[in-house]
Each structure stands twice: as structure tokens, then as C-alpha cells.
Amino acid sequence: NAGVMQNPRHLVRRRGQEARLRCSPMKGHSHVYWYRQLPEEGLKFMVYLQKENIIDESGMPKERFSAEFPKEGPSILRIQQVVRGDSAAYFCASSPSPRGGLYEQYFGPGTRLTVT
């Protein structure tokens, strides 16, 4: 059973360009989460999605950032007009439907975004 897949693993963008990060959840998982990790920091929650629905986007910056999880295909985290402060590792996690309130999340290897 393949794990959570993310691509690309490394992405370099110039300031003002767009970055698209993709995440394919584990087979059978219908919940996807995006986190951002800044250097020497823990992970910060960004957004929680189910198929075609955004469940919680309380951690998403209000501007330039968007996420989707379409009926078919991977989840996409999109950053428009990137700035140097967007440089970070972006991790995707997936989980099955929660049982007993337990959202056990499995993480992908991450996409390391560098903005030059």
C-alpha cells in the first residue's frame, strides 16, 4: 500500500511566480491536511479538506493561498505571487474517516519550496 505521495519534492520559484504542490493520499483515505514547516519550527496547520470540500481553512493565509481536493486527482495547494517568506517545507497528510474521534494522520515526504 503506497504511502502519501507528494510532488515535486523540491520546487524553486522566483518571487511573483506561482507554486503548485500536489498530494495524493493513501489509498482509502478521504481526508487531506496541509501543514507548513519553517526552519527549526514545528508544523503549522493550514487546511483540512475532504473530497470537493474544505472543512477547515483556519490556518491558511487569507491572500495568495488556496487549496482544493477534487473528486478525481490529487489535492493541490496553490500559492500565487510567491514571496521569500513562503520558503518552507509543505507537508501533506491523509487519514481515513475518523473512528472514535481519532484522526490518525499519515504524512508525505514534503515539498521543499525555495523562493529566490
Next chain:
Amino acid sequence: GDSVTQMEGPVTLSEEAFLTINCTYTATGYPSLFWYVQYPGEGLQLLLKATKADDKGSNKGFEATYRKETTSFHLEKGSVQVSDSAVYFCAQGSQGNLIFGKGTKLSVKP
């Protein structure tokens, strides 16, 4: 708001030493608690979990007990190995998103 606080690193131990990494949490509800491990250049791997008070999670020689009275979930291992060198993250979750501590870097010397 809800938060997780874990001991700052780095922690440097000799092989076969005893490991404790402290973790405490603040929560308005009754979260599930997790320890994740991150090896250099990789994503997070779930190490162990506990869903209610007094539950003990264990995996690969690591243990942590959900202590509601002290709001703690300390990670322990009786005898560490060089291969345990990594960054360890404590996390809590109850409504979908996980709240992480800042991580504790562990280095084990032969």
C-alpha cells in the same frame, strides 16, 4: 488556545542511555495525543498514539502515557540507539488538524 509544549533540544545521549522527552499540552476538550519522528530530509512518521487518559502508546521500544491530571505525554525509551537520532514532535488533535510542539532534536553517539 490549544497548544503543545515540549522540551527544547538538542538532546545528546550515548548509545544505550535512557531517554525522556517531556511534552505537555493545553486543550479545551479531550484530544488524542501523538508522537511523530522526523528523520533528516524526510516527512513525519507516526511513532505512537493515545486516545484517552491512562492509555499507553508504544512502538519500537518507545512509550508514552496519556496523563490527564498533569496534561502530559512524555516520551521514554529505555536504551537508545544511534539510529534513533532524529527530531521528535509531540502533537495533539481533536477536530481534524494536529497541533504540534516545536520538536526536540535527539542525537545519539556511539
